[in-house]
Amino acid sequence: MTSIGTGYDLSNSVFSPDGRNFQVEYATKAVENGGTAIGIRCKDGVVLAVEKLIGSKLLVPGSNKRIAMVDRHVGLACSGLIPDARHFTSRARSEAASWRKFYHTPIPVSSLADRMGGYAQAYTLYSSVRPFGVTAIIAGMDEEGGPGLWMVEPSGVGWGYFGAATGRGRQAAKAELEKLPLPNITVKEAVKHAARIIYFAHDDNSKDKDFELEMTWVRHEKLATAESGEGIVKGWGKHEEVPKELVAEAEKLAKESMVEGGDDEEMEVEE
Template identity: 55%
Template sequence: MSSIGTGYDLGLFFSPDGRLFQAEYAYKAVENGSTCIGIKCQDGVILALEKIVISKLLKPRANPRIGSVGRHIGIATTGFIPDGKHIVKRARDEANSWRDNYGSAVPGPVMADRLGNYVQLFTCYSSVRPFGVMSFVAAYDDLGPHLYMIEPNGVYWGYNGISAGKGRQIARNELEKLDFSTLKMKDAVKEAARIIYATHDEEHNKEHEIEMTWVGEETNGIHTAVPDDLLQEAEAYARRTVEGGEDEDVPMNE
Protein backbone atom coordinates (compact mmCIF):
# COMPACT_ATOMS: atom_id res chain seq x y z
CA MET A 1 0.00 0.00 0.00
CA SER A 2 1.36 3.37 -1.00
CA SER A 3 1.13 6.24 1.46
CA ILE A 4 2.44 8.99 -0.80
CA GLY A 5 0.12 12.00 -0.71
CA THR A 6 -1.71 14.11 1.81
CA GLY A 7 -2.77 12.88 5.22
CA TYR A 8 0.15 10.85 6.58
CA ASP A 9 2.58 13.75 6.30
CA LEU A 10 0.58 16.05 8.57
CA GLY A 11 1.71 14.60 11.89
CA LEU A 12 4.17 12.31 13.61
CA PHE A 13 2.51 8.96 13.01
CA PHE A 14 3.46 6.02 10.85
CA SER A 15 2.05 5.65 7.37
CA PRO A 16 0.74 2.20 6.33
CA ASP A 17 4.15 1.33 4.89
CA GLY A 18 6.02 2.40 8.03
CA ARG A 19 7.28 5.86 7.07
CA LEU A 20 7.48 9.03 9.15
CA PHE A 21 7.12 11.74 6.55
CA GLN A 22 7.87 14.57 8.98
CA ALA A 23 11.26 12.98 9.73
CA GLU A 24 11.92 12.60 6.01
CA TYR A 25 11.12 16.27 5.48
CA ALA A 26 13.70 17.11 8.15
CA TYR A 27 16.32 15.31 6.06
CA LYS A 28 15.30 17.50 3.11
CA ALA A 29 15.94 20.59 5.22
CA VAL A 30 19.46 19.30 5.84
CA GLU A 31 20.06 18.65 2.15
CA ASN A 32 19.44 22.34 1.49
CA GLY A 33 21.84 23.42 4.24
CA SER A 34 25.47 24.52 4.03
CA THR A 35 28.11 21.90 3.39
CA CYS A 36 29.58 20.69 6.69
CA ILE A 37 32.34 18.15 7.16
CA GLY A 38 34.07 16.44 10.05
CA ILE A 39 37.49 14.75 9.95
CA LYS A 40 38.87 12.56 12.73
CA CYS A 41 42.65 12.61 12.60
CA GLN A 42 45.32 10.64 14.39
CA ASP A 43 45.62 13.40 16.98
CA GLY A 44 42.30 15.27 16.96
CA VAL A 45 39.16 16.29 15.10
CA ILE A 46 38.44 19.05 12.56
CA LEU A 47 35.02 20.60 11.95
CA ALA A 48 34.51 22.79 8.86
CA LEU A 49 31.43 24.58 7.56
CA GLU A 50 30.76 26.61 4.43
CA LYS A 51 28.90 29.83 5.22
CA ILE A 52 27.26 31.66 2.32
CA VAL A 53 27.59 35.43 2.66
CA ILE A 54 23.95 36.49 2.23
CA SER A 55 24.67 40.19 2.68
CA LYS A 56 27.73 42.40 2.23
CA LEU A 57 26.70 44.14 5.44
CA LEU A 58 27.50 41.08 7.52
CA LYS A 59 30.69 41.26 9.55
CA PRO A 60 33.27 38.78 8.23
CA ARG A 61 34.03 35.80 10.48
CA ALA A 62 31.13 36.74 12.76
CA ASN A 63 27.88 34.82 13.40
CA PRO A 64 29.48 31.45 14.31
CA ARG A 65 27.68 28.24 13.45
CA ILE A 66 30.00 25.92 15.39
CA GLY A 67 29.69 26.02 19.17
CA SER A 68 31.86 24.89 22.06
CA VAL A 69 30.47 22.67 24.80
CA GLY A 70 32.63 22.80 27.87
CA ARG A 71 36.29 22.96 26.85
CA HIS A 72 36.77 19.71 24.95
CA ILE A 73 33.69 19.33 22.72
CA GLY A 74 32.63 21.17 19.59
CA ILE A 75 29.28 20.87 17.82
CA ALA A 76 28.60 21.92 14.22
CA THR A 77 25.13 21.81 12.68
CA THR A 78 23.82 22.23 9.16
CA GLY A 79 20.23 22.64 8.06
CA PHE A 80 17.72 24.88 9.80
CA ILE A 81 19.95 27.35 11.66
CA PRO A 82 17.68 28.06 14.69
CA ASP A 83 17.37 24.31 15.33
CA GLY A 84 21.15 24.07 15.32
CA LYS A 85 21.49 26.78 17.94
CA HIS A 86 18.99 24.92 20.13
CA ILE A 87 20.98 21.69 19.81
CA VAL A 88 24.15 23.47 20.97
CA LYS A 89 22.29 24.97 23.93
CA ARG A 90 20.91 21.55 24.86
CA ALA A 91 24.41 20.06 24.66
CA ARG A 92 25.69 22.69 27.09
CA ASP A 93 22.88 21.86 29.48
CA GLU A 94 23.80 18.16 29.29
CA ALA A 95 27.47 18.96 29.91
CA ASN A 96 26.62 21.07 32.96
CA SER A 97 24.32 18.36 34.30
CA TRP A 98 27.05 15.72 33.92
CA ARG A 99 29.61 17.92 35.69
CA ASP A 100 27.19 18.65 38.55
CA ASN A 101 26.48 14.94 39.05
CA TYR A 102 29.91 13.40 38.47
CA GLY A 103 32.39 16.26 38.92
CA SER A 104 34.10 15.72 35.58
CA ALA A 105 33.77 16.69 31.93
CA VAL A 106 31.22 14.68 29.95
CA PRO A 107 32.83 12.10 27.62
CA GLY A 108 32.30 12.59 23.89
CA PRO A 109 30.42 9.30 23.36
CA VAL A 110 28.06 10.11 26.25
CA MET A 111 27.30 13.52 24.75
CA ALA A 112 26.46 11.94 21.39
CA ASP A 113 24.20 9.40 23.10
CA ARG A 114 22.34 12.02 25.13
CA LEU A 115 21.83 14.33 22.16
CA GLY A 116 20.69 11.41 20.01
CA ASN A 117 18.08 10.43 22.61
CA TYR A 118 16.92 14.03 22.88
CA VAL A 119 16.55 14.42 19.10
CA GLN A 120 14.68 11.11 18.87
CA LEU A 121 12.06 12.32 21.35
CA PHE A 122 11.01 14.92 18.79
CA THR A 123 9.88 12.12 16.46
CA CYS A 124 7.52 10.66 19.07
CA TYR A 125 4.97 13.37 19.88
CA SER A 126 2.42 15.14 17.71
CA SER A 127 2.94 18.44 19.54
CA VAL A 128 6.52 18.83 18.24
CA ARG A 129 8.41 18.44 14.98
CA PRO A 130 11.77 16.80 14.22
CA PHE A 131 14.89 18.96 14.19
CA GLY A 132 15.90 19.93 10.68
CA VAL A 133 19.64 19.59 11.29
CA MET A 134 22.51 17.15 11.17
CA SER A 135 24.70 17.60 14.23
CA PHE A 136 28.43 16.86 14.27
CA VAL A 137 29.98 16.16 17.68
CA ALA A 138 33.77 16.48 17.89
CA ALA A 139 35.49 15.65 21.17
CA TYR A 140 38.91 14.87 22.60
CA ASP A 141 39.37 13.17 25.95
CA ASP A 142 41.44 10.50 27.71
CA LEU A 143 40.33 7.94 25.11
CA GLY A 144 41.46 10.12 22.22
CA PRO A 145 39.48 11.86 19.45
CA HIS A 146 35.79 11.21 18.78
CA LEU A 147 33.57 12.21 15.86
CA TYR A 148 29.83 11.50 15.73
CA MET A 149 27.00 12.62 13.50
CA ILE A 150 23.43 12.76 14.83
CA GLU A 151 20.67 12.48 12.23
CA PRO A 152 17.23 14.16 12.41
CA ASN A 153 15.60 10.91 13.55
CA GLY A 154 17.97 10.62 16.54
CA VAL A 155 20.25 7.85 15.32
CA TYR A 156 23.95 8.61 15.65
CA TRP A 157 27.06 7.02 14.22
CA GLY A 158 30.78 7.26 14.91
CA TYR A 159 32.83 8.32 11.89
CA ASN A 160 36.36 8.89 10.70
CA GLY A 161 35.07 11.39 8.15
CA ILE A 162 31.57 12.59 7.34
CA SER A 163 29.73 15.32 5.48
CA ALA A 164 26.22 16.76 5.23
CA GLY A 165 24.49 19.57 3.37
CA LYS A 166 24.35 20.52 -0.30
CA GLY A 167 27.81 19.28 -1.21
CA ARG A 168 27.71 16.13 0.87
CA GLN A 169 28.27 13.62 -1.97
CA ILE A 170 31.28 15.39 -3.46
CA ALA A 171 32.69 15.85 0.03
CA ARG A 172 32.22 12.18 0.92
CA ASN A 173 33.99 11.12 -2.26
CA GLU A 174 36.96 13.28 -1.29
CA LEU A 175 36.92 12.13 2.34
CA GLU A 176 37.10 8.49 1.26
CA LYS A 177 40.50 9.21 -0.31
CA LEU A 178 42.07 10.26 3.00
CA ASP A 179 44.15 8.01 5.24
CA PHE A 180 42.70 8.85 8.66
CA SER A 181 45.13 6.60 10.54
CA THR A 182 48.12 8.80 9.64
CA LEU A 183 46.46 12.18 9.05
CA LYS A 184 47.62 14.98 11.36
CA MET A 185 45.51 17.96 12.42
CA LYS A 186 47.43 20.60 10.48
CA ASP A 187 47.24 18.51 7.32
CA ALA A 188 43.54 17.91 7.94
CA VAL A 189 42.95 21.67 8.09
CA LYS A 190 44.12 22.11 4.52
CA GLU A 191 42.22 19.00 3.39
CA ALA A 192 39.03 20.33 4.97
CA ALA A 193 39.47 23.69 3.22
CA ARG A 194 40.14 21.96 -0.09
CA ILE A 195 37.01 19.83 0.21
CA ILE A 196 34.82 22.82 1.11
CA TYR A 197 36.12 24.73 -1.92
CA ALA A 198 35.58 21.67 -4.14
CA THR A 199 31.91 21.50 -3.12
CA HIS A 200 31.20 25.23 -3.53
CA ASP A 201 28.62 25.95 -6.24
CA GLU A 202 30.18 28.66 -8.38
CA GLU A 203 27.12 28.84 -10.64
CA HIS A 204 25.17 30.80 -8.05
CA ASN A 205 28.05 33.31 -7.83
CA LYS A 206 27.65 33.78 -4.08
CA GLU A 207 30.52 34.68 -1.82
CA HIS A 208 31.30 32.27 0.96
CA GLU A 209 33.63 31.85 3.88
CA ILE A 210 34.84 28.85 5.85
CA GLU A 211 34.28 28.44 9.55
CA MET A 212 36.67 25.86 10.96
CA THR A 213 37.43 24.61 14.46
CA TRP A 214 39.62 21.87 15.91
CA VAL A 215 40.22 19.97 19.10
CA GLY A 216 43.09 17.63 19.92
CA GLU A 217 46.77 17.53 20.73
CA GLU A 218 47.49 20.75 18.82
CA THR A 219 45.05 22.61 21.10
CA ASN A 220 45.87 20.78 24.36
CA GLY A 221 42.44 19.15 24.23
CA ILE A 222 40.54 22.45 24.02
CA HIS A 223 37.99 23.03 21.27
CA THR A 224 38.78 26.32 19.57
CA ALA A 225 38.73 28.09 16.22
CA VAL A 226 41.56 27.33 13.81
CA PRO A 227 43.98 30.31 13.98
CA ASP A 228 43.37 32.92 11.28
CA ASP A 229 46.84 32.63 9.76
CA LEU A 230 46.58 28.86 9.45
CA LEU A 231 43.05 29.09 8.03
CA GLN A 232 44.06 31.72 5.48
CA GLU A 233 46.99 29.57 4.40
CA ALA A 234 44.69 26.57 4.07
CA GLU A 235 42.20 28.57 1.99
CA ALA A 236 44.96 29.78 -0.32
CA TYR A 237 46.10 26.19 -0.75
CA ALA A 238 42.51 25.10 -1.42
CA ARG A 239 42.00 27.74 -4.11
CA ARG A 240 45.22 26.79 -5.87
CA THR A 241 44.39 23.09 -5.71
CA VAL A 242 40.79 23.40 -6.89
CA GLU A 243 41.84 25.67 -9.76
CA GLY A 244 44.50 23.14 -10.73
CA GLY A 245 47.34 25.57 -10.18
CA GLU A 246 49.41 23.61 -7.70
CA ASP A 247 50.21 20.05 -6.72
CA GLU A 248 48.17 18.81 -3.76
CA ASP A 249 51.30 17.48 -2.05
CA VAL A 250 52.78 20.92 -1.35
CA PRO A 251 53.15 21.06 2.47
CA MET A 252 51.90 23.87 4.66
CA ASN A 253 54.29 25.81 6.85
CA GLU A 254 54.62 24.47 10.36
Protein backbone atom coordinates in the same frame (compact mmCIF):
# COMPACT_ATOMS: atom_id res chain seq x y z
CA MET B 1 9.58 11.81 -2.04
CA THR B 2 5.89 12.51 -2.26
CA SER B 3 3.11 12.41 0.27
CA ILE B 4 0.34 14.27 -1.60
CA GLY B 5 -3.03 12.73 -0.82
CA THR B 6 -1.68 10.20 1.65
CA GLY B 7 -2.51 12.12 4.81
CA TYR B 8 0.42 10.53 6.60
CA ASP B 9 2.63 13.64 6.63
CA LEU B 10 0.48 15.66 9.06
CA SER B 11 1.89 14.31 12.30
CA ASN B 12 4.99 12.71 13.79
CA SER B 13 2.85 10.16 15.56
CA VAL B 14 1.51 8.52 12.38
CA PHE B 15 3.48 6.16 10.14
CA SER B 16 2.67 5.64 6.49
CA PRO B 17 1.64 2.10 5.46
CA ASP B 18 5.20 1.39 4.30
CA GLY B 19 6.68 2.49 7.65
CA ARG B 20 7.87 5.98 6.76
CA ASN B 21 7.82 9.07 8.95
CA PHE B 22 7.43 11.90 6.46
CA GLN B 23 8.19 14.64 9.00
CA VAL B 24 11.65 13.16 9.57
CA GLU B 25 12.22 13.02 5.82
CA TYR B 26 11.19 16.66 5.49
CA ALA B 27 13.65 17.59 8.23
CA THR B 28 16.39 15.71 6.38
CA LYS B 29 15.54 17.71 3.26
CA ALA B 30 15.98 20.93 5.23
CA VAL B 31 19.48 19.78 6.17
CA GLU B 32 20.30 19.05 2.54
CA ASN B 33 19.59 22.69 1.71
CA GLY B 34 22.04 23.98 4.32
CA GLY B 35 25.73 24.80 3.93
CA THR B 36 28.19 21.93 3.87
CA ALA B 37 29.75 20.88 7.19
CA ILE B 38 32.48 18.28 7.62
CA GLY B 39 34.46 16.66 10.41
CA ILE B 40 37.81 14.87 10.12
CA ARG B 41 39.11 12.60 12.87
CA CYS B 42 42.92 12.54 13.07
CA LYS B 43 45.50 10.76 15.18
CA ASP B 44 46.10 13.86 17.30
CA GLY B 45 42.68 15.52 17.29
CA VAL B 46 39.59 16.40 15.25
CA VAL B 47 38.95 19.19 12.71
CA LEU B 48 35.55 20.79 12.01
CA ALA B 49 34.88 22.96 8.95
CA VAL B 50 31.72 24.58 7.59
CA GLU B 51 30.67 26.43 4.46
CA LYS B 52 28.98 29.50 5.92
CA LEU B 53 26.82 30.93 3.13
CA ILE B 54 26.59 34.73 3.02
CA GLY B 55 23.03 35.81 2.33
CA SER B 56 23.68 39.57 2.51
CA LYS B 57 26.58 41.93 1.83
CA LEU B 58 25.64 43.77 5.03
CA LEU B 59 26.68 40.89 7.28
CA VAL B 60 29.82 41.46 9.35
CA PRO B 61 32.61 39.09 8.23
CA GLY B 62 33.45 36.50 10.87
CA SER B 63 30.20 36.97 12.78
CA ASN B 64 27.29 34.53 13.13
CA LYS B 65 29.42 31.52 13.99
CA ARG B 66 28.23 28.13 12.77
CA ILE B 67 30.59 26.08 14.97
CA ALA B 68 29.94 26.27 18.72
CA MET B 69 31.84 25.23 21.82
CA VAL B 70 29.80 22.78 23.89
CA ASP B 71 32.44 22.17 26.55
CA ARG B 72 36.14 22.92 26.75
CA HIS B 73 36.94 19.66 24.96
CA VAL B 74 33.94 19.44 22.59
CA GLY B 75 32.85 21.41 19.53
CA LEU B 76 29.66 21.09 17.49
CA ALA B 77 28.92 22.03 13.88
CA CYS B 78 25.41 21.99 12.41
CA SER B 79 23.93 22.11 8.94
CA GLY B 80 20.29 22.99 8.31
CA LEU B 81 17.97 25.45 10.05
CA ILE B 82 20.04 27.90 12.10
CA PRO B 83 17.41 28.49 14.87
CA ASP B 84 17.13 24.72 15.36
CA ALA B 85 20.92 24.49 15.48
CA ARG B 86 21.10 27.10 18.23
CA HIS B 87 18.55 25.28 20.37
CA PHE B 88 20.29 21.95 19.74
CA THR B 89 23.62 23.49 20.78
CA SER B 90 22.06 24.97 23.92
CA ARG B 91 20.75 21.53 24.87
CA ALA B 92 24.17 19.97 24.26
CA ARG B 93 25.73 22.52 26.62
CA SER B 94 23.13 21.69 29.26
CA GLU B 95 23.90 17.98 28.93
CA ALA B 96 27.64 18.65 29.30
CA ALA B 97 27.06 20.85 32.36
CA SER B 98 24.75 18.26 33.92
CA TRP B 99 27.39 15.53 33.47
CA ARG B 100 30.03 17.72 35.16
CA LYS B 101 27.68 18.44 38.05
CA PHE B 102 26.86 14.80 38.81
CA TYR B 103 30.09 13.03 37.82
CA HIS B 104 32.66 15.82 38.46
CA THR B 105 34.38 15.15 35.14
CA PRO B 106 33.97 16.31 31.52
CA ILE B 107 31.44 14.35 29.46
CA PRO B 108 32.85 11.73 27.04
CA VAL B 109 32.12 12.51 23.40
CA SER B 110 30.28 9.24 22.85
CA SER B 111 28.04 9.85 25.88
CA LEU B 112 27.18 13.35 24.66
CA ALA B 113 26.32 11.96 21.21
CA ASP B 114 24.07 9.31 22.80
CA ARG B 115 22.24 11.89 24.89
CA MET B 116 21.75 14.26 21.97
CA GLY B 117 20.57 11.41 19.76
CA GLY B 118 17.94 10.53 22.35
CA TYR B 119 16.88 14.17 22.59
CA ALA B 120 16.53 14.49 18.82
CA GLN B 121 14.59 11.22 18.61
CA ALA B 122 12.11 12.42 21.23
CA TYR B 123 11.09 15.17 18.81
CA THR B 124 10.00 12.54 16.28
CA LEU B 125 7.45 10.92 18.62
CA TYR B 126 4.72 13.47 19.36
CA SER B 127 2.25 15.38 17.22
CA SER B 128 2.82 18.57 19.25
CA VAL B 129 6.45 18.94 18.09
CA ARG B 130 8.44 18.53 14.90
CA PRO B 131 11.88 16.97 14.26
CA PHE B 132 14.98 19.16 14.36
CA GLY B 133 15.92 20.41 10.91
CA VAL B 134 19.62 19.95 11.62
CA THR B 135 22.31 17.34 11.44
CA ALA B 136 24.99 17.89 14.08
CA ILE B 137 28.65 16.87 13.87
CA ILE B 138 30.11 16.49 17.37
CA ALA B 139 33.90 16.49 17.79
CA GLY B 140 36.00 16.15 20.91
CA MET B 141 38.78 14.40 22.78
CA ASP B 142 38.34 12.09 25.77
CA GLU B 143 40.89 11.18 28.39
CA GLU B 144 40.22 7.50 27.69
CA GLY B 145 38.89 7.33 24.12
CA GLY B 146 41.11 9.95 22.50
CA PRO B 147 39.76 11.82 19.45
CA GLY B 148 36.06 11.23 18.76
CA LEU B 149 33.78 12.25 15.89
CA TRP B 150 30.02 11.63 15.87
CA MET B 151 27.15 12.75 13.66
CA VAL B 152 23.55 12.96 14.94
CA GLU B 153 20.80 13.08 12.29
CA PRO B 154 17.22 14.46 12.54
CA SER B 155 15.88 10.96 13.19
CA GLY B 156 18.03 10.76 16.33
CA VAL B 157 20.42 8.14 14.99
CA GLY B 158 24.07 8.82 15.80
CA TRP B 159 27.16 7.19 14.30
CA GLY B 160 30.87 7.41 15.03
CA TYR B 161 33.00 8.41 12.03
CA PHE B 162 36.55 8.90 10.84
CA GLY B 163 35.20 11.47 8.39
CA ALA B 164 31.67 12.93 8.35
CA ALA B 165 29.89 15.29 5.96
CA THR B 166 26.42 16.83 5.85
CA GLY B 167 24.62 19.65 4.06
CA ARG B 168 24.11 20.42 0.41
CA GLY B 169 27.60 19.30 -0.67
CA ARG B 170 27.68 16.13 1.43
CA GLN B 171 28.04 13.71 -1.50
CA ALA B 172 31.02 15.50 -3.03
CA ALA B 173 32.60 16.00 0.40
CA LYS B 174 32.09 12.36 1.37
CA ALA B 175 33.76 11.20 -1.86
CA GLU B 176 36.80 13.35 -1.06
CA LEU B 177 36.93 12.23 2.57
CA GLU B 178 37.01 8.59 1.48
CA LYS B 179 40.26 9.27 -0.37
CA LEU B 180 42.09 10.34 2.81
CA PRO B 181 44.10 7.84 4.89
CA LEU B 182 41.96 8.42 7.97
CA PRO B 183 42.62 8.56 10.85
CA ASN B 184 46.37 8.48 10.19
CA ILE B 185 46.87 12.17 9.49
CA THR B 186 47.58 15.13 11.77
CA VAL B 187 45.20 18.01 12.42
CA LYS B 188 47.48 20.41 10.54
CA GLU B 189 47.27 18.16 7.48
CA ALA B 190 43.50 17.85 7.97
CA VAL B 191 43.10 21.64 7.94
CA LYS B 192 44.43 21.77 4.38
CA HIS B 193 42.27 18.84 3.30
CA ALA B 194 39.18 20.35 4.95
CA ALA B 195 39.59 23.68 3.15
CA ARG B 196 40.03 21.92 -0.19
CA ILE B 197 36.98 19.72 0.39
CA ILE B 198 34.74 22.65 1.37
CA TYR B 199 35.80 24.62 -1.72
CA PHE B 200 35.31 21.55 -3.91
CA ALA B 201 31.84 20.88 -2.47
CA HIS B 202 30.88 24.55 -2.93
CA ASP B 203 32.02 24.55 -6.55
CA ASP B 204 30.29 21.23 -7.22
CA ASN B 205 26.92 22.79 -6.38
CA SER B 206 27.46 25.43 -9.10
CA LYS B 207 25.92 28.22 -7.07
CA ASP B 208 27.18 31.78 -7.07
CA LYS B 209 26.53 32.49 -3.39
CA ASP B 210 29.52 33.81 -1.49
CA PHE B 211 30.64 31.91 1.57
CA GLU B 212 33.08 32.04 4.45
CA LEU B 213 35.17 29.11 5.59
CA GLU B 214 34.87 28.56 9.33
CA MET B 215 37.19 26.04 10.94
CA THR B 216 37.99 24.81 14.45
CA TRP B 217 39.92 21.91 15.92
CA VAL B 218 40.10 19.87 19.11
CA ARG B 219 43.56 18.71 19.99
CA HIS B 220 46.01 18.07 22.81
CA GLU B 221 49.51 19.49 22.67
CA LYS B 222 51.20 16.50 24.31
CA LEU B 223 51.51 13.31 22.27
CA ALA B 224 51.66 9.93 23.93
CA THR B 225 54.94 8.35 24.90
CA ALA B 226 56.32 5.36 23.04
CA GLU B 227 55.04 3.04 25.78
CA SER B 228 51.38 3.95 25.13
CA GLY B 229 51.52 3.94 21.36
CA GLU B 230 52.89 6.32 18.76
CA GLY B 231 50.43 8.95 17.56
CA ILE B 232 47.83 8.31 20.27
CA VAL B 233 46.84 11.27 22.41
CA LYS B 234 46.06 11.03 26.10
CA GLY B 235 44.24 13.58 28.20
CA TRP B 236 41.33 15.92 27.57
CA GLY B 237 41.56 18.05 24.48
CA LYS B 238 40.79 21.73 23.89
CA HIS B 239 38.34 23.06 21.31
CA GLU B 240 39.45 26.30 19.68
CA GLU B 241 39.51 28.14 16.38
CA VAL B 242 42.22 27.18 13.92
CA PRO B 243 44.81 30.01 13.78
CA LYS B 244 43.94 32.53 11.06
CA GLU B 245 47.29 32.15 9.32
CA LEU B 246 46.77 28.39 8.92
CA VAL B 247 43.25 28.91 7.57
CA ALA B 248 44.50 31.56 5.14
CA GLU B 249 47.24 29.23 3.90
CA ALA B 250 44.77 26.36 3.55
CA GLU B 251 42.33 28.55 1.59
CA LYS B 252 45.12 29.68 -0.72
CA LEU B 253 46.07 26.07 -1.46
CA ALA B 254 42.40 25.15 -1.95
CA LYS B 255 41.88 27.92 -4.49
CA GLU B 256 45.04 26.91 -6.36
CA SER B 257 43.81 23.32 -6.38
CA MET B 258 40.48 24.41 -7.87
CA VAL B 259 42.23 26.35 -10.62
CA GLU B 260 44.44 23.38 -11.44
CA GLY B 261 41.46 21.05 -11.55
CA GLY B 262 41.72 19.49 -8.11
CA ASP B 263 44.01 16.97 -6.53
CA ASP B 264 44.36 13.84 -8.62
CA GLU B 265 46.10 11.91 -5.90
CA GLU B 266 43.91 9.16 -4.47
CA MET B 267 44.71 7.38 -1.24
CA GLU B 268 43.10 4.36 0.30
CA VAL B 269 41.15 4.76 3.51
CA GLU B 270 42.64 2.92 6.48
CA GLU B 271 40.29 2.22 9.32
